[in-house]
Each structure stands twice: as C-alpha cells, then as structure tokens.
C-alpha cells in the first residue's frame with residue numbers, strides 16, 4: 001500500500017467493543033460508544049422508572065428524558081416538530097407501520113414504485129399490502145453502475161402512483177440517491193415519498209424538510225445506539241391523518257366497550273410501555289455523532305471507502321460493485337471464491353466483514369451474483385482496518401490460488 005493521507009477522525013478509543021478488531025460490519029450494526037453505554041446503564045440503574053403514568057418524581061423525570069429524546073431525534077433530522085417523531089423498534093417496524101396504516105387507504109388500481117436496490121424491509125411490507133388491497137408494485141431500474149436511475153424513475157411515474165419508497169443510501173453499495181429530485185417527481189404526480197434512511201443517518205447529515213420526504217425511517221442500532229429502537233418521521237399533516245396502528249395502553253384518550261377515542265400523534269402510534277431506555281440511549285448516540293459532526297463522519301468514511309476501492313481494484317479477479325462516489329460501504333466479489341469463504345478467512349485475521357445477500361436479493365440478481373462480501377466503515381474505522389482487509393484478501397488469494 002502506498003503512503004496514506006492522514007485520517008480525518010477515528011474515535012476507536014471511545015468504543016470498548018472495537019479494541020484491536022478490524023470491525024468492518026457497521027452497516028449491519030454499529031458498535032456503541034462509551035457515552036451510549038453509560039446513558040443506558042444509568043437509565044436502567046439509578047434513573048429507571050416508567051414513563052407517562054407515574055405520579056412520583058422519578059417517573060416524571062424519566063418521562064422528561066424520554067420526551068427530550070424525541071426532541072433530540074426531531075432536531076437530528078430537522079423535523080418541524082417532535083410530534084412528528086414516532087418511536088418504533090427500527091426501520092423494519094417503521095415501514096410496516098406505514099404500510100399497515102397509511103397504506104390501508106390504497107385500493108386496487110393504485111400503484112407504488114420501489115427500486116431494485118431496496119432492502120427486503122422496503123419490499124416485503126408493500127407485498128403484504130398488495131395482497132390485502134390489490135395495489136400494483138413497480139420497480140425502478142438501476143444505472144450501469146448500479147445507482148438508482150432517477151431519470152428512469154421519473155419516467156415511470158403516473159397519477160396512479162400513490163407512493164414512492166426508496167433507500168437513501170444502499171446498504172450493499174453505499175450509493176446515495178438524489179432524494180430531493182425523487183421527492184419533486186413523486187409530488188408532481190401526487191404521490192408521497194417514503195425514504196429508508198437506515199444507512200444514511202449514521203454517515204451524513206439528514207434534513208427531512210430540505211429533502212422533501214413525507215416519511216423517513218431509520219434504526220438506532222446502526223447509528224451507534226441500542227437495538228430495538230428506531231424512528232419513523234412523518235410530515236405532521238400526513239401523520240395526523242393516519243389511523244391508529246397497534247391498540248393498547250397509552251395510545252388512547254378514553255376507552256369504553258362501546259367506543260374508544262385515540263390520543264393525537266405521535267402517542268397514537270406508540271401503544272404499550274415504550275422502549276424507554278432505548279430512546280434515552282438513541283438520544284445519547286445522536287448527541288455523540290452530532291458532536292463529531294455528520295459532515296466530518298461523511299468525509300472520513302468516504303476517504304476510507306475510496307482508499308479501499310482503490311486498493312481492492314488492484315487485486316485481479318476481484319470485482320467491485322457500486323458507483324465510485326459511494327459513501328462508506330464497499331461490496332465486492334472474487335472469482336471462484338464464495339463470499340462466505342472470504343468472510344471466514346478474514347475473521348481468522350481479526351477482520352469482520354459481512355458476506356451474503358444483505359437482505360437485498362433483487363439487487364444481487366441485478367449484480368449477477370448470489371452474494372457479495374461487504375466492508376462498511378464507522379467513526380471508529382481507520383486506515384489500519386483497510387490495510388488489514390487487504391492483507392486478508394491477499395491471504396484469500398493465496399489459499400484459493
């Protein structure tokens with residue numbers, strides 16, 4: 001490897017889970033900074049109590065923390081109001097919520113438009129909705145370098161389309177969609193836009209108002225926060241018109257056996273005791289990345305991904321996927337070697353990557369492979385991780401001749 005330009009930022013020391021590991025699986029789930037671990041420990045320890053119901057002081061304080069987390073989430077993506085933030089289990093639940101509430105207004109003959117690079121969690125909920133309502137699903141094609149083809153997508157849109165649902169950043173390729181352009185096109189035919197922001201929020205600044213989206217979904221655990229918590233942001237006028245989802249405690253105003261009335265959004269969509277500690281931990285994670293700066297993180301990851309791409313390209317019989325200007329996710333395949341074997345050999349070198357279809361089987365079909373090997377970066381990644389990846393790949397080459 002040639003002399004390397006200095007790294008912009010690496011926060012490895014903040015992450016007790018990383019240590020000497022070359023952890024290159026952040027797109028699956030990110031390691032947690034000590035600040036998040038501490039916030040979770042305190043929330044389950046000396047601060048712990050239920051929210052929204054208790055009349056005692058500790059519960060009132062925890063309720064404030066929980067609602068403060070909602071405010072933090074709203075600021076993090078520049079939502080117009082914290083009332084537009086619904087806490088969910090993660091992106092999967094967020095998209096299912098939209099499909100099962102807003103989506104139930106759709107009827108046979110209505111269409112929705114997805115793209116070929118979507119994660120299964122932005123495909124299957126719409127198929128379930130299709131089975132219930134008789135809607136049609138269209139799939140926008142990709143460019144030759146496998147990014148969303150915005151021009152082709154625009155050409156496919158008709159007044160029958162009620163929703164466009166796209167990934168902001170591909171979890172396989174790191175490619176970044178032009179969401180503002182897609183929003184304009186969707187709105188021009190009267191369709192709403194749902195954005196799966198799972199891979200965008202950890203690696204670039206997101207402003208839902210500037211993007212012009214109607215729904216924006218993401219998971220906390222990819223953003224250095226806890227598992228089991230995520231956010232569905234919905235534009236206020238759209239959210240307040242959506243029917244309730246799950247029924248139970250907290251989401252009601254009054255209940256009688258004859259008639260139940262529902263709380264306003266977002267409470268209406270948060271039945272039952274929420275993931276209190278998850279929300280507190282997620283807010284700590286948002287504070288953590290905001291203090292570093294999303295632009296800094298974006299530049300850092302692009303630097304490492306660019307370096308990895310440049311070096312991997314020199315390995316003959318290795319095929320790189322995705323556009324050159326991708327964010328911090330790099331997918332590749334090696335002729336005659338199954339990605340699982342790449343992953344296993346790299347693991348022996350202390351390098352963790354992901355190998356498989358990445359819950360994006362239609363994209364694998366478009367790439368013409370059953371699976372890829374994927375290296376994905378985070379704030380704790382540095383150039384030594386790229387070097388170790390390349391040493392591991394050299395060993396794969398030696399073993400497979």
Ligand code: PMP
Pocket residue numbers: 027028089090091092093119121122167169170171196198199219359
């Ligand atoms: N969308 C994308 C782009 C993802 O990368 C993932 C997680 N791999 C999801 C959706 C689903 O997220 P979760 O499993 O946390 O619900």
